[in-house]
Amino acid sequence: MRLLLALALAASWLDAQGSVVDLTILHFNDFHSRLMPSPQGTGGAAHLATAIRRERAHCPRCLLLNAGDNVQGSPVSTVYRGLPVFEVLRPLKTDAFVLGNHEFDYGYERINDFLAAAGHPILAANFQTAEGRLFTEAGHVIIERDGLRIGIVGVLMEDLVPGFTSAAKFGPNRMLPALATLKAEAARLRDQTDLLIALVHLQREACDEIVATLPEYAITISGHDHGGKENLFEVDGRVGARLRASGTELGRLDVRYDQASRKVIQANWKKIPITARDFPPDPEVAALVEKWESKVRAVVDTPIGQSSARLDRPGTRAWIESVMLRKTGADFAHMNQGGVRDILPEGQILARHIWNIMPFDNAMVVAKVAGKKIPGFIRGAQTLDPEKLYSVVTIDFLVEAWRNAQDPALQDFGRALPLDGPMLRDVLIEAVRQGQP
Numbered sequence: 240m241r242l243l244l245a246l247a248l249a250a251s252w253l254d255a256q257g258s259v260v261d262l263t264i265l266h267f268n269d270f271h272s273r274l275m276p277s278p279q280g281t282g283g284a285a286h287l288a289t290a291i292r293r294e295r296a297h298c299p300r301c302l303l304l305n306a307g308d309n310v311q312g313s314p315v316s317t318v319y320r321g322l323p324v325f326e327v328l329r330p331l332k333t334d335a336f337v338l339g340n341h342e343f344d345y346g347y348e349r350i351n352d353f354l355a356a357a358g359h360p361i362l363a364a365n366f367q368t369a370e371g372r373l374f375t376e377a378g379h380v381i382i383e384r385d386g387l388r389i390g391i392v393g394v395l396m397e398d399l400v401p402g403f404t405s406a407a408k409f410g411p412n413r414m415l416p417a418l419a420t421l422k423a424e425a426a427r428l429r430d431q432t433d434l435l436i437a438l439v440h441l442q443r444e445a446c447d448e449i450v451a452t453l454p455e456y457a458i459t460i461s462g463h464d465h466g467g468k469e470n471l472f473e474v475d476g477r478v479g480a481r482l483r484a485s486g487t488e489l490g491r492l493d494v495r496y497d498q499a500s501r502k503v504i505q506a507n508w509k510k511i512p513i514t515a516r517d518f519p520p521d522p523e524v525a526a527l528v529e530k531w532e533s534k535v536r537a538v539v540d541t542p543i544g545q546s547s548a549r550l551d552r553p554g555t556r557a558w559i560e561s562v563m564l565r566k567t568g569a570d571f572a573h574m575n576q577g578g579v580r581d582i583l584p585e586g587q588i589l590a591r592h593i594w595n596i597m598p599f600d601n602a603m604v605v606a607k608v609a610g611k612k613i614p615g616f617i618r619g620a621q622t623l624d625p626e627k628l629y630s631v632v633t634i635d636f637l638v639e640a641w642r643n644a645q646d647p648a649l650q651d652f653g654r655a656l657p658l659d660g661p662m663l664r665d666v667l668i669e670a671v672r673q674g675q676p
């Protein structure tokens with residue numbers, strides 16, 4: 240009797256062992272067309288490619304996921320409307336990509352060109368044509384790795400218009416609620432899969448909500464908020480990860496997963512800094528980067544308009560704030576002097592002048608904030624109604640700094656503002672083109 244019991248226990252122990260598997264997910268998000276390394280030598284597509292190749296070499300059951308916003312952020316994207324980024328990243332052999340809000344920046348039709356160039360599925364389970372077809376023709380993929388059937392479902396924020404893109408760029412299409420779509424897809428895919436991954440491009444609160452409230456998804460890989468996550472977000476056998484933007488990090492998430500309970504029983508998350516020093520360029524990707532960057536060098540040196548006066552640095556800053564106010568109709572604009580790296584000269588203005596004034600990829604962000612939260616350096620001498628909402632326009636770089644400030648009031652103000660919007664540099668170039676220097 241004892242022996243039988245012992246045998247039965249051993250058998251169930253073996254069963255449990257058999258249902259436990261190891262899986263590695265390499266991931267990045269918000270690449271934002273940083274084909275070249277930064278002036279500080281971080282990031283760069285060819286260096287990222289080498290890091291991915293090295294990690295794959297020690298990765299028996301491995302996936303590469305990209306959580307959206309490949310485009311917008313350097314001249315090569317602005318000039319060639321995003322397409323080079325998908326062509327350059329194609330050799331990475333990404334397993335799945337979720338559409339981000341910035342993929343709409345050149346109009347929804349351009350997404351068809353991204354689909355053709357990418358060489359990998361572009362997931363968007365909640366983005367439909369007016370006729371109710373999936374726009375990208377893929378809401379999910381099922382990938383088998385060494386006997387493990389992995390379902391990956393992609394969704395992006397449903398409130399794209401007007402917060403993230405214009406009605407014109409969104410076109411006649413429609414969005415379904417992101418979390419409800421994930422839930423419905425999970426119900427359909429459960430029997431065909433051993434593990435479900437949510438690959439999402441959503442506001443950070445929604446990313447955490449998936450991990451906290453959708454037990455169907457053991458793993459959530461997200462993008463959109465450029466700040467990334469400090470630590471892996473873990474709730475009852477489920478995990479969520481997100482990196483900082485611009486291809487400056489590669490994520491490696493190693494999980495031990497129990498197929499029987501559909502839970503992660505152990506997870507280790509590593510953020511690998513991408514530097515030109517540590518990762519020599521991958522020759523194939525480097526050649527593609529050079530092909531596009533050499534073309535764009537000529538384009539950036541093109542005239543975009545005239546300036547009637549030479550502005551000094553404070554004058555250039557005041558000009559930038561006036562453009563921000565005109566563009567958004569906000570009550571207050573704030574740009575930091577340190578972010579203004581050059582002056583607006585008199586006479587003919589080249590696109591490169593604006594790139595020199597604004598070399599950082601600052602997103603212009605706008606939100607309504609209660610009067611009582613708006614700090615003195617923004618409201619100036621004005622007395623504000625503490626409960627009334629005023630719109631404030633500024634840049635994501637400052638919002639991130641305020642969120643991490645010592646002063647709790649400034650933290651609170653920072654949290655009231657988003658971290659994503661159009662590139663301020665593109666807004667300034669457009670203003671010069673429209674004769675508003």
Ligand SMILES: [Zn+2]
Nearest residue numbers: 308339340463
């Ligand atoms: Zn985004």
